[in-house]
Amino acid sequence: MTPRAPLAGIRVADFTWVWAGPFCTLQLAHLGAEVIRVETATRLCVTRLLPPFADFQAGPNRSGYFNQYNQGKKSVTLDLKRPEAIEVARRLCGKSDVVVENFAAGVMDRIGLGWETLHARRPDLIMIGLSGYGATGPDRDKVSYGPAQVPLSGLSSVTGYRGFPPMHVGISYGDPTAGLHGAVAVLAALLHRARTGEGQYIDLSQWETSMAVLPEAILDWTMNGRQPPRDGNRDAAMAPHGVFRAAGDDRWIAVAVQDDAAWGRLATLLGRPELGDDPRYATVVGRKRHEDELEELLTAWTRTRTPEEATATLQAAGIAAFTAATNRDIAEDPHLNARGYFVELEHPEVGTRRHTGVPWRMSASDCRVRRPAPCLGADTNQVLRDVCGYDDAEIERLRAAQVLA
Amino acid sequence: MTGALDGLRVIEVGDLTSAAYATKLLADLGADVVKIERPKTGDAARRRGPFPGGVPHPEQSGLFLYLNANKRGITLDLTRPRGRDVFARLVERADLLVHEVHPTDMPAHGLDWERLSRLNPRLVMTSIAPFGLTGPHAGYRATDVVSWSAGGVATLNGLPSEPDLPPLKAFGDQSGFQAALCAAIGSLGALFARLTRGTGEHVEVSTQEAVAAILELTFPFWPYCGLVASRLGAKPIQPLCFMECRDGWIFLCCVEEHQWTAFVDMMGNPEWAGMELFENRLARGVNFDALAVFLQDWCREQSVHALYEEAQRRRVPFAPVSTMGDLLASPHLKARGFFATIAHPVGGAVTMPGAPYRLSATPWALRRPAPCLGQHTVEVLAEIGLDARRLAAEGIV
Numbered sequence: 030m031t032p033r034a035p036l037a038g039i040r041v042a043d044f045t046w047v048w049a050g051p052f053c054t055l056q057l058a059h060l061g062a063e064v065i066r067v068e069t070a071t072r073l074c075v076t077r078l079l080p081p082f083a084d085f086q087a088g089p090n091r092s093g094y095f096n097q098y099n100q101g102k103k104s105v106t107l108d109l110k111r112p113e114a115i116e117v118a119r120r121l122c123g124k125s126d127v128v129v130e131n132f133a134a135g136v137m138d139r140i141g142l143g144w145e146t147l148h149a150r151r152p153d154l155i156m157i158g159l160s161g162y163g164a165t166g167p168d169r170d171k172v173s174y175g176p177a178q179v180p181l182s183g184l185s186s187v188t189g190y191r192g193f194p195p196m197h198v199g200i201s202y203g204d205p206t207a208g209l210h211g212a213v214a215v216l217a218a219l220l221h222r223a224r225t226g227e228g229q230y231i232d233l234s235q236w237e238t239s240m241a242v243l244p245e246a247i248l249d250w251t252m253n254g255r256q257p258p259r260d261g262n263r264d265a266a267m268a269p270h271g272v273f274r275a276a277g278d279d280r281w282i283a284v285a286v287q288d289d290a291a292w293g294r295l296a297t298l299l300g301r302p303e304l305g306d307d308p309r310y311a312t313v314v315g316r317k318r319h320e321d322e323l324e325e326l327l328t329a330w331t332r333t334r335t336p337e338e339a340t341a342t343l344q345a346a347g348i349a350a351f352t353a354a355t356n357r358d359i360a361e362d363p364h365l366n367a368r369g370y371f372v373e374l375e376h377p378e379v380g381t382r383r384h385t386g387v388p389w390r391m392s393a394s395d396c397r398v399r400r401p402a403p404c405l406g407a408d409t410n411q412v413l414r415d416v417c418g419y420d421d422a423e424i425e426r427l428r429a430a431q432v433l434a
Numbered sequence: 435m436t437g438a439l440d441g442l443r444v445i446e447v448g449d450l451t452s453a454a455y456a457t458k459l460l461a462d463l464g465a466d467v468v469k470i471e472r473p474k475t476g477d478a479a480r481r482r483g484p485f486p487g488g489v490p491h492p493e494q495s496g497l498f499l500y501l502n503a504n505k506r507g508i509t510l511d512l513t514r515p516r517g518r519d520v521f522a523r524l525v526e527r528a529d530l531l532v533h534e535v536h537p538t539d540m541p542a543h544g545l546d547w548e549r550l551s552r553l554n555p556r557l558v559m560t561s562i563a564p565f566g567l568t569g570p571h572a573g574y575r576a577t578d579v580v581s582w583s584a585g586g587v588a589t590l591n592g593l594p595s596e597p598d599l600p601p602l603k604a605f606g607d608q609s610g611f612q613a614a615l616c617a618a619i620g621s622l623g624a625l626f627a628r629l630t631r632g633t634g635e636h637v638e639v640s641t642q643e644a645v646a647a648i649l650e651l652t653f654p655f656w657p658y659c660g661l662v663a664s665r666l667g668a669k670p671i672q673p674l675c676f677m678e679c680r681d682g683w684i685f686l687c688c689v690e691e692h693q694w695t696a697f698v699d700m701m702g703n704p705e706w707a708g709m710e711l712f713e714n715r716l717a718r719g720v721n722f723d724a725l726a727v728f729l730q731d732w733c734r735e736q737s738v739h740a741l742y743e744e745a746q747r748r749r750v751p752f753a754p755v756s757t758m759g760d761l762l763a764s765p766h767l768k769a770r771g772f773f774a775t776i777a778h779p780v781g782g783a784v785t786m787p788g789a790p791y792r793l794s795a796t797p798w799a800l801r802r803p804a805p806c807l808g809q810h811t812v813e814v815l816a817e818i819g820l821d822a823r824r825l826a827a828e829g830i831v
Contacts, residue, residue: 093654199590248496
């Protein structure tokens with residue numbers, strides 16, 4: 030029997046942009062939903078406008094950012110400023126099981142695509158809004174961009190080098206965290222609908238999903254009134270623990286000595302087996318007290334080895350360690366390649382490029398990236414005809430009236 | 435009101451974050467989650483804290499209380515044959531089993547997909563492993579700093595002015611949360627597939643892959659342009675930066691030109707802002723060192739709250755660098771009822787993050803506190819017709 034996709038037959042009308050919303054619908058596309066992106070040519074998704082562009086040549090279909098996070102989806106262009114486009118969008122939503130959007134709260138209502146309107150047309154609809162602050166509350170109209178969620182959520186206040194300012198985390202972390210939580214909520218709602226026939230509206234606040242992954246800091250405050258200090262890569266319960274300089278140009282290796290036994294094995298590797306039982310270092314309390322000197326000792330060892338050599342040696346001794354990988358290291362990682370993690374599908378404008386794939390595997394279902402990211406508007410005709418039920422003459426009239434732009 | 439996942443029977447064998455958060459997401463929507471912990475010591479999260487007063491206590495770890503609310507807990511020694519027999523009985527009536535036992539240790543814990551799926555063909559089993567279950571690194575060990583580095587996010591974070599400072603991890607077990615979210619999605623996807631197919635399946639999550647999945651625009655810089663991303667590079671556009679105010683830190687965020695124009699107006703249109711060096715977002719990126727001096731000079735006199743509110747009034751997406759105290763005091767979060775408080779039999783009332791999303795028909799709900807070690811062993815084993823006292827005498831529970 031050919032494996033079937035978990036969400037085969039489920040259609041998603043995708044009004045999202047930038048990263049949070051597209052990352053939500055990406056997961057649904059991995060599971061086999063027919064995800065139809067609604068885009069507006071006059072107001073392009075910012076990820077179509079940002080680098081990296083294939084071979085440095087800009088173009089709305091050439092951005093690696095867009096092409097990475099919109100794999101497996103279709104694209105329809107509708108100029109949502111035109112009333113006729115709103116009617117097309119309503120028809121699409123009426124034929125969809127799920128509507129996903131991540132505009133600021135209230136925008137969908139203003140353009141006539143709010144929950145009440147769409148739900149009246151399709152009672153079993155599931156709709157999710159992934160806004161910055163949520164659909165209710167005094168700050169609901171505030172504007173939020175992905176990078177701002179890291180400081181807003183409190184994550185920046187506890188991330189940073191000791192004695193240095195608050196830091197970012199290197200990516201717009203609030204976005205994927207919101208997108209994944211959104212996918213969880215949609216899937217739960219689909220299971221509920223399968224059982225009861227009932228649809229529902231899901232209000233997701235990116236601020237709140239960002240705090241959902243910060244319990245250690247938040248509970249330190251609610252229990253103790255304590256704001257955890259920024260402490261670099263150190264850990265309260267493990268030492269040595271951090272990212273250490275390795276041989277090579279700006280190359281580093283992460284090492285975490287999980288417990289006392291691992292420390293004993295590390296001491297042997299460092300050529301100082303007697304330190305394993307040394308009362309100063311034998312327990313994590315002692316190692317925390319002498320962490321500076323242990324880090325120096327460990328760095329003296331790591332900096333004479335490439336991170337790959339050091340990783341192999343440390344892991345062979347059962348010590349958690351790995352190269353602090355760059356994007357190139359990831360793309361060329363033999364393990365990830367052996368596992369078939371990467372996706373390389375032929376794209377009409379950028380050819381075959383490597384993209385990251387589905388971070389989970391399913392033994393009996395067809396779960397994968399099914400097609401490359403869509404060129405802008407590539408599926409407009411097909412979707413209007415086969416999904417919305419317009420005939421070719423109507424589609425041409427809409428196009429001539431600039432509705433499909 | 436019912437939960438979206440009412441009636442779903444879930445077993446969790448977890449330590450720390452990954453399996454526990456994956457099943458928390460399900461428990462909070464109504465699933466009956468039974469958490470299996472090893473006798474005597476239990477989940478490692480019980481030893482991690484934060485603890486009230488900083489004093490370790492296995493029933494008072496904030497991390498454990500958060501990750502395991504809404505679950506029932508039993509103790510069971512899966513490394514002993516009799517324990518694995520009991521485990522098999524539990525699995526026979528479960529819809530979903532989520533675990534993060536290291537692949538090397540899975541056989542010794544009875545986590546054998548072939549056998550378990552024969553016992554219960556409707557079972558979905560989700561295995562979370564730092565590097566997945568297959569491939570040359572499947573046997574490797576990891577904690578958060580290792581997974582965050584192996585997935586490529588750590589190298590993106592640092593201070594360009596401080597090349598000797600290492601790639602920096604984010605606070606907390608963020609790689610564990612990312613793996614948990616992927617595990618929840620894969621598990622729910624498999625449960626949805628089961629509606630049609632009738633049988634379960636094995637879902638496998640690699641934490642490294644879950645982290646590599648969120649590299650944003652940095653990953654494609656290699657396949658699209660042959661460029662290696664570095665924490666020491668300049669941001670292409672500015673300001674997207676932290677500045678110190680007189681009473682805390684603010685994050686300045688001007689992505690679009692109209693946001694910058696509005697911000698310049700807020701600053702009283704100073705002469706320097708008209709310099710060619712700062713004429714557009716790319717120029718401000720290139721000349722950020724100079725820009726930062728002017729911005730810091732101005733911000734130092736401001737109050738975080740007033741600056742944030744005034745910027746937002748002008749649709750400029752600044753954000754405060756919230757402290758934990760700021761979050762708990764936020765009128766917005768209070769009005770939404772975000773923080774949830776629940777009484778725990780040992781620790782008393784505990785306040786923690788609440789609903790990450792609001793489902794209109796099937797609300798998120800905090801129904802019970804995290805279990806004390808072995809609190810529901812008698813109750814759960816009675817449901818499968820076993821006498822916990824006899825097993826306790828054998829040291830199995």
